[in-house]
Amino acid sequence: MTTRKAFLFGFAITLAVLVPVYLAAVCIILTRTAPADTPQQGIPIRVPMPGDAKTILLMTGEKEPEQFVLLRFDALEKRISAGALAPETVVLTSGKAISLVQAAKQAGPAQAAACIRETLHIPLDHYLFCTPKQLISITKDFSAAHLPLFRYLTRDAIEEMQLDLPGEQTITFTPQMFADVMRTCRATSAARVMLRTEGYLDFLRANPIALAEKLPAAVRKIFGELSTNLSAADLFDYERIFGFLAREIPEYYPVSLPGKWISGRFEFAETAVTAAAAAFGSLPQADETQPQTSAQRDRASDTALPQASHAAYGIQGTASDFAASSISPSVSSQPHTAESAHLPRAGSL
Numbered sequence: 334m335t336t337r338k339a340f341l342f343g344f345a346i347t348l349a350v351l352v353p354v355y356l357a358a359v360c361i362i363l364t365r366t367a368p369a370d371t372p373q374q375g376i377p378i379r380v381p382m383p384g385d386a387k388t389i390l391l392m393t394g395e396k397e398p399e400q401f402v403l404l405r406f407d408a409l410e411k412r413i414s415a416g417a418l419a420p421e422t423v424v425l426t427s428g429k430a431i432s433l434v435q436a437a438k439q440a441g442p443a444q445a446a447a448c449i450r451e452t453l454h455i456p457l458d459h460y461l462f463c464t465p466k467q468l469i470s471i472t473k474d475f476s477a478a479h480l481p482l483f484r485y486l487t488r489d490a491i492e493e494m495q496l497d498l499p500g501e502q503t504i505t506f507t508p509q510m511f512a513d514v515m516r517t518c519r520a521t522s523a524a525r526v527m528l529r530t531e532g533y534l535d536f537l538r539a540n541p542i543a544l545a546e547k548l549p550a551a552v553r554k555i556f557g558e559l560s561t562n563l564s565a566a567d568l569f570d571y572e573r574i575f576g577f578l579a580r581e582i583p584e585y586y587p588v589s590l591p592g593k594w595i596s597g598r599f600e601f602a603e604t605a606v607t608a609a610a611a612a613f614g615s616l617p618q619a620d621e622t623q624p625q626t627s628a629q630r631d632r633a634s635d636t637a638l639p640q641a642s643h644a645a646y647g648i649q650g651t652a653s654d655f656a657a658s659s660i661s662p663s664v665s666s667q668p669h670t671a672e673s674a675h676l677p678r679a680g681s682l
Contacts (some may be wrong), residue, residue, distance in 0.1 A: 339347035351381040381408035381577045388613045392462040405613045408577035414612045417529040422599045424448035453609040462560040472508045472577030478535035545575035588612040
C-alpha cells in the first residue's frame with residue numbers, strides 16, 4: 334500500500350469514528366431546554382390571609398400599667414390603627430363601671446385587657462405590659478419620627494407643653510425624647526392621649542423595616558421580663574404580619590373613640606363600640622352569617638375618627654383631614670429636635 338493510500342485510509346477511519354460523536358453532541362445540545370425556560374411549579378407565594386390581623390393592648394408604667402394604647406396590625410387590609418386610651422377611661426368589669434387604671438391596679442394587665450374587651454367588644458388578641466425603659470430598649474433601632482404638632486393641637490395646647498419650638502413647630506423625636514415629652518408636658522389628659530396616639534403612629538410609619546426585622550427579636554431578648562399573654566408562636570405570627578406590612582405601604586389610622594370628659598373621667602359614647610369595631614375589629618356575633626367585607630369596613634371606618642371627639646383633644650380640622658394628614662404628613666424642611674426643647678432624660682411612654 335502506498336503512502337497516499339495509507340493516509341486516505343487512516344483519515345477515513347478517523348472520520349468514521351469522530352463524526353458520529355460530534356453529531357451526537359450537537360443533538361444533545363440542541364435538544365436541551367435551558368433551566369430558565371422551564372416554569373417552576375410548587376413554590377408557594379406568601380400572601381396575607383384573614384388571620385393575619387392582630388389587635389394588641391400595649392401598656393406602660395413603672396410598676397403597674399399607667400398608659401394604654403390599642404394597636405391593630407392588619408396585613409390583609411394593609412392598615413395599622415392606633416388609639417391611646419386615657420387612664421381615667423371608664424370601662425366595665427363584670428358589668429360594673431371602673432376606671433381603666435383602677436382595673437389594672439386591682440388585678441393587673443390581664444384585667445385591664447379583659448375590661449376593654451368587655452366594654453368595646455373588640456377581639457383583643459394580646460396584651461403586653463412593660464416599663465418605659467423596656468419599651469425604649471425594644472425600639473432602640475427605630476429611626477426618629479417627625480411629629481408636626483401644629484397640625485393636631487391648638488396654639489394653647491402647644492403652649493401647655495412648654496416646648497421652645499419656633500417656626501412650623503415640627504419636632505423630631507427619638508423614642509427616648511418622645512418619652513421625655515410625654516412625661517414633662519403639662520397638656521391636659523385629653524391632649525396627652527392624642528399626642529400619644531399620633532406619636533406611636535409616627536414611629537410605626539417611619540420604621541416599617543425595623544418593625545419587621547428588629548422588633549420581634551428585641552421582644553424575644555427581654556421576653557421573660559415582660560407581663561404578657563404572648564407566646565413564642567404568637568411572636569412568629571406578628572413577625573409574619575410585620576413582614577407583609579413592610580412589603581407594601583399600609584394606611585395609618587389614628588383612632589379617637591367618641592366620648593366626653595365628666596368629673597375627671599372619660600366616658601365612652603354609645604357609638605364608641607361601632608367606632609372601635611371599625612378600627613380594631615369586632616367579636617363574632619351569634620347571628621352573624623356573613624363576614625364583613627372590605628367595602629363595609631371602609632364605610633364603617635368613617636365613624637372611627639369622629640369629629641366630635643377630636644374637639645375634646647384641641648385638634649384642628651375635620652376627622653377626614655386628620656386621617657389624610659396622618660397617612661402622608663409633610664415634614665418641615667428644617668425640623669427641630671427635642672434637644673432644643675431642653676428636656677430632661679427621664680420619661681414615660
